[in-house]
Amino acid sequence: MDCPYCSGKTRVTDKRNSPEGVRRRRECLKCKKRFTTYEKLGRSDLYVTKKDGRREKFSREKLEAGIERAFEKRPVAKERIEKMINEIEEHLMRHGKKEVKSSAIGELVMKKIKRLDHVAYIRFASVYRDFQDIKAFKKELREL
């Protein structure tokens, strides 16, 4: 973790576990400023609600698999895809909700993929969107 003041390297001076997560006291090796970070516990605490009402634990692996399939053989650097997946995961965790609809995740992923690669976007969207949405989907295709 870099220092928020000068982006220098930091070290952890104190670490405490609390019900809300891990609290770390850090000190910058360069400017010597001190600050505290909180790491929320339980990434797996997030549940995904499916269209049919079933709930399952959020799985980054599943998310990755779906996204990587969409980017297969596309000329997009692995690092950029990885970064995008991180952003999606962080976004979901930051919300602090215990539950998120699978459709909300789908929309978020599509928005992100669209910015990276249109072919991957179409692949992902065609798997993700259900048949009822076919009109909306065609409309989007025209807009690309």
Ligand SMILES: [Zn+2]
């Ligand atoms: Zn600093």
